[in-house]
Amino acid sequence: MRSPRRRTVVETRWMSGMMRGGATRRDEGRGRERWGMKYNNAVEDLMERKRKSIREKSREGRESLKREVRAGxxxxxxxxxxxxxxxxxxxxxKCQCASSRSDR
Incomplete structure (x- = not known):
């Protein structure tokens, strides 16, 4: 049985970046509107919208979620x-990944 191909550093970095979704605390102050930031924020907002059905079956969270979605x-x-x-x-x-994870 062959051992799986080792990942290069760049690939690993890229993947961890993907998982984090880009806009971390560090970027907060610096020009957020760089394409990457803006893009990742939009992606996160849409993720929220999709996750809504999974995450919010309970009533109390719904209002805040609605506000978030509107902003998104x-x-x-x-x-x-x-x-x-x-x-x-x-x-x-990203949603496919999230829903296939066992802890969901």
Whole structure:
């Protein structure tokens, strides 16, 4: 049985970056509107919207979630069509990952 191919440092970095979703505390002050930040924020917002069905079956969390989603939707509307497409695919894939994880 062959041992699996070792990941390069770059790949590992990239993956951890993907899992974190990009915009970390460190970036808070610096120009947030760099494409990466803006993109990742939009992705996160859409993730929330999709996760809504999984996460919020309970009543008390619903109101705050609605507010979050509204804000997220506004941010999402700022993107062009092509970018929206990319984000949609990205979110779809991320949601697949999230739902297939055993702890969900």
């Amino acid at each position: 939707r506004k941010k999402y509307e700022d993107f062009g069509e092509e970018e929206k497409g990319i984000i949609r695919i990205h979110v779809f894939l």
